[in-house]
Amino acid sequence: MLEILIGIIGLFVSLFLEHFLFALFGFSLFILIFLNMWGRVSSRFFFPFLLFLGISLDITMHQPIGLHILVLGVALLIYILFETFLPDDNSVSKYISMLFVFLLFYFLNAVLLSLLQDGIIPIFTSGILIKIFANSLISVLVSMLVGKVFSTVRDSKNYQSIRLR
Amino acid sequence: MFKNLLRIKLLQPFILIILGILLILLSRSAIGSAIRVPFSYLFEPVSLTAQSLSGSASNWGTALFDASAYIEENEKLREELLDIKSKEAFIVDHEEYSSLKANEALMVTGGEYVLSKVLSFSQKGDIYINTGIKEGVKVGDSVILGNVFVGIVSSVDSNGALVRLPTNRSSSYEVVILPSIANEQEGIKLDGYIKSTAVVTGVLEGIKIENIGINSEVSDGDTVVLRDERIGQLLIIGRVVGLSNNPASTSKSGFVSPIFDYSNLLTVFVKIK
Numbered sequence: 001m002l003e004i005l006i007g008i009i010g011l012f013v014s015l016f017l018e019h020f021l022f023a024l025f026g027f028s029l030f031i032l033i034f035l036n037m038w039g040r041v042s043s044r045f046f047f048p049f050l051l052f053l054g055i056s057l058d059i060t061m062h063q064p065i066g067l068h069i070l071v072l073g074v075a076l077l078i079y080i081l082f083e084t085f086l087p088d089d090n091s092v093s094k095y096i097s098m099l100f101v102f103l104l105f106y107f108l109n110a111v112l113l114s115l116l117q118d119g120i121i122p123i124f125t126s127g128i129l130i131k132i133f134a135n136s137l138i139s140v141l142v143s144m145l146v147g148k149v150f151s152t153v154r155d156s157k158n159y160q161s162i163r164l165r
Numbered sequence: 166m167f168k169n170l171l172r173i174k175l176l177q178p179f180i181l182i183i184l185g186i187l188l189i190l191l192s193r194s195a196i197g198s199a200i201r202v203p204f205s206y207l208f209e210p211v212s213l214t215a216q217s218l219s220g221s222a223s224n225w226g227t228a229l230f231d232a233s234a235y236i237e238e239n240e241k242l243r244e245e246l247l248d249i250k251s252k253e254a255f256i257v258d259h260e261e262y263s264s265l266k267a268n269e270a271l272m273v274t275g276g277e278y279v280l281s282k283v284l285s286f287s288q289k290g291d292i293y294i295n296t297g298i299k300e301g302v303k304v305g306d307s308v309i310l311g312n313v314f315v316g317i318v319s320s321v322d323s324n325g326a327l328v329r330l331p332t333n334r335s336s337s338y339e340v341v342i343l344p345s346i347a348n349e350q351e352g353i354k355l356d357g358y359i360k361s362t363a364v365v366t367g368v369l370e371g372i373k374i375e376n377i378g379i380n381s382e383v384s385d386g387d388t389v390v391l392r393d394e395r396i397g398q399l400l401i402i403g404r405v406v407g408l409s410n411n412p413a414s415t416s417k418s419g420f421v422s423p424i425f426d427y428s429n430l431l432t433v434f435v436k437i438k
Contacts, residue, residue, distance in 0.1 A: 015212065015215075016211050019216055055204060056204055056207075059208065065191065065192035066187065080174065118335035122289070
């Protein structure tokens with residue numbers, strides 16, 4: 001019951017912050033929440049939450065419904081592939097793979113949105129590319145901070161339990 | 166069973182991809198609008214508030230070192246400027262306007278308009294406005310300011326709508342080109358005014374105008390007027406600039422300089438009837 005309540009409040013807060021940050025800087029909180037919470041929250045609650053958030057974002061941003069979920073699926077697939085070949089600890093390689101996933105998310109989102117909505121392939125100007133790279137870099141920095149916070153509060157091997165030492 | 170499938174890490178992306186594709190296909194059917202309405206009813210107030218706040222934050226960020234009066238004054242001046250520009254862009258004088266009405270079957274007089282506030286502008290060539298189904302806005306409605314064409318509603322929800330600007334790469338309209346000094350040519354009917362017909366399309370650089378008759382006397386600064394069946398109104402888009410004059414080509418092309426910068430728009434009118 002508590003999880004459902006947190007989920008509903010989280011949905012509204014995430015939606016508000018996503019719109020606020022996206023309109024201001026073109027920054028997406030959706031992928032940031034996903035990559036940082038994935039594996040740390042029970043998938044039983046996490047995936048329905050993501051599904052609702054994704055659909056709500058598509059609708060309120062006037063995008064084709066399912067776009068966020070589709071892009072997230074592709075981004076997750078690439079992230080898992082990176083995780084398979086690179087060490088899965090709080091090392092540099094993890095954050096490099098995260099950077100690639102963030103970049104992929106922003107590119108794929110723009111390409112698929114333009115293709116599905118207008119039927120054209122978008123053109124990326126240098127300004128857009130810089131914005132995407134800057135947003136991805138900021139996302140990685142936030143992820144590093146989140147990782148640091150989690151490692152100090154919770155056990156790195158088991159996120160379900162709080163570190164006692 | 167689904168819960169167990171979700172626990173398998175490698176299956177999660179594939180589940181998301183399949184779900185995403187299914188939702189996209191579903192949104193293109195009649196069920197799509199059935200999903201959209203309750204979601205937009207629930208979440209659009211949140212998104213509208215966030216966008217409005219981000220607009221204010223952006224204004225404050227830009228004028229970080231100035232007083233709040235500066236922002237208000239700036240917005241007021243922008244409103245006034247747009248108003249003046251849209252009035253100045255009135256096709257010609259009253260006589261010519263009457264002749265347009267008499268000669269042009271496409272001209273629709275009157276109509277019902279909804280005043281809308283522009284919430285955001287995207288570089289892709291869209292603006293997001295704060296009126297939607299509740300106010301009677303529909304997909305395909307034309308959005309104007311004065312006599313100037315702003316765009317067409319491409320997507321609508323209960324509290325907001327997305328307007329596709331002429332700069333959007335998927336925008337394409339039929340236009341006519343009128344002389345820039347048409348008001349000085351007294352007694353000429355519409356047929357006499359039209360220098361050429363043409364087609365405007367949105368491109369990365371702005372609005373491109375093509376298929377201008379090679380023998381027409383179109384020159385830079387001429388007025389580009391929208392005459393498209395989908396709009397049903399004669400509305401100004403802008404002025405011809407950068408006209409190419411290649412003798413080897415079968416038609417002339419160039420660019421259209423919009424009457425005003427679309428990113429500066431604050432309020433627009435949606436023609437709902």
